[in-house]
Amino acid sequence: MIKNSIRIFLTVSSILAAWYIPKRSFIKYLPVTLFSSSILLSEMFYFTIHKLWKAKGGPGVMTCNTSVLIVGPYFFANLWVFHLSKGKFLPYSLINIIADYIYAFPIISLFNKLRFFKLKISQTSFYLLLLSNALLNFIFQKLYEKGNAQNEQLISNKQF
Numbered sequence: 001m002i003k004n005s006i007r008i009f010l011t012v013s014s015i016l017a018a019w020y021i022p023k024r025s026f027i028k029y030l031p032v033t034l035f036s037s038s039i040l041l042s043e044m045f046y047f048t049i050h051k052l053w054k055a056k057g058g059p060g061v062m063t064c065n066t067s068v069l070i071v072g073p074y075f076f077a078n079l080w081v082f083h084l085s086k087g088k089f090l091p092y093s094l095i096n097i098i099a100d101y102i103y104a105f106p107i108i109s110l111f112n113k114l115r116f117f118k119l120k121i122s123q124t125s126f127y128l129l130l131l132s133n134a135l136l137n138f139i140f141q142k143l144y145e146k147g148n149a150q151n152e153q154l155i156s157n158k159q160f
Contacts, residue, residue, distance in 0.1 A: 007068045014072035025083040032141040033078045055117040100130035
């Protein structure tokens with residue numbers, strides 16, 4: 001019962017938070033968010049294969065929890081962090097350092113206590129993984145923006 005309540009809360013709160021993201025920011029940061037979600041899915045797949053996390057109830061429960069966390073809070077939090085930092089490194093880093101710390105330590109501890117899932121790696125290692133993902137996301141976004149700017153310049157220079 002408590003696990004379903006957590007899933008519902010995470011999904012509903014994510015949808016409500018998404019409602020307030022400006023459309024322009026949503027479109028601008030959607031590629032990096034999809035990239036990041038793909039990376040996270042790969043990491044969760046790796047964690048599952050190597051038994052680095054578990055959820056009571058087996059693979060079906062693990063799949064459900066992964067889906068709820070990635071499509072819900074992770075997806076929209078990523079959009080919000082980029083929107084709030086306006087793509088600048090220092091604010092982006094500070095927001096991620098704080099948010100990832102909160103997730104890696106108190107929230108993961110709460111999930112462990114509630115038996116939502118259990119990580120078999122240290123919380124410090126998980127925190128460092130989150131920070132490295134954030135850095136990878138920032139680099140991807142900058143490269144994506146640079147590529148878009150070059151494409152727009154090429155298009156505007158062509159005469160039809």
